[in-house]
Amino acid sequence: MRRDINFFSPYQGKKKEQKNQNIYTYSLVGFMAVFIGGTLAINSFSLFKVEKGIEDYKAKLNDSAIQEKVQEANKVAKELEILSRYEKDLTSIYKGVESRDVVSNEILNMISSTLPTEVSFNSLNVTNTEITIQATSSNRTAIAEVQYNLKQLNNIQEVYIGAISGDTKYTFDIRCTLKDGE
Structure with missing residues (x-):
């Protein structure tokens, strides 16, 4: 039994290995491209949705009824701040008077x-x-x-x-x- 000797066999295996390596590389690059593209699409859609929501909220805030309520809330907040300062001052005055309880x-x-x-x-x-x-x-x-x-x-x-x-x-x-x- 005689076998044929193939002198090109070492070169043929390397070519096959190179081909397999190229398939893996292209598959990985393709997967990464699909992943990046998908992520970009999802993020773009989410960004568009958020921007649309912001525009809706701005439109609602610019409504005259909401503006009146905002102005009223600001007015109440200022009054509350003034009353808080008065309360703080009155408390300090009260404590001062109470501590000077000279005449009982x-x-x-x-x-x-x-x-x-x-x-x-x-x-x-x-x-x-x-x-x-x-x-x-x-x-x-x-x-x-x-x-x-x-x-x-x-x-x-x-x-x-x-x-x-x-x-x-x-x-x-x-x-x-x-x-x-x-």
């Missing part, structure tokens, strides 16, 4: 307990450290009694009676200085 009901009750029956208060003004009272009395002794009684209170540092005027009904001013920290 207890002090006012103590002051009213020092009044003889002949004396009545016309007005009472309170500041941080001072109470000013305008009062009337039917006699001078009752005025001195009020001054003495006020000086006996623990919360009051100094009591000053201003000018006393009148003949039968006396009007006078009382200035009480409060002690610090009371």
Whole structure:
């Protein structure tokens, strides 16, 4: 048995390998081209759809009824901002007043307990450290009694009676200085 020797067989196998490699390369390139083209088409369609949606929303926003509502909402937002600032300022004022609770009901009750029956208060003004009272009395002794009684209170540092005027009904001013920290 004799076999033929083919001297071109090594060259024929390489040609076949080259052909198979070209098929793989072209298949891969074709697949990539289809993939890229498909992705481009899908993205273009999505972009077109989004742009169409944006145009629809812009058309709706430019509608006069929507514009009126937007203006009303902006107006309400500005009012809300102003009210928020007022609320913040009022809160700080309230906290400040609350922290300066110099004159309490207890002090006012103590002051009213020092009044003889002949004396009545016309007005009472309170500041941080001072109470000013305008009062009337039917006699001078009752005025001195009020001054003495006020000086006996623990919360009051100094009591000053201003000018006393009148003949039968006396009007006078009382200035009480409060002690610090009371």
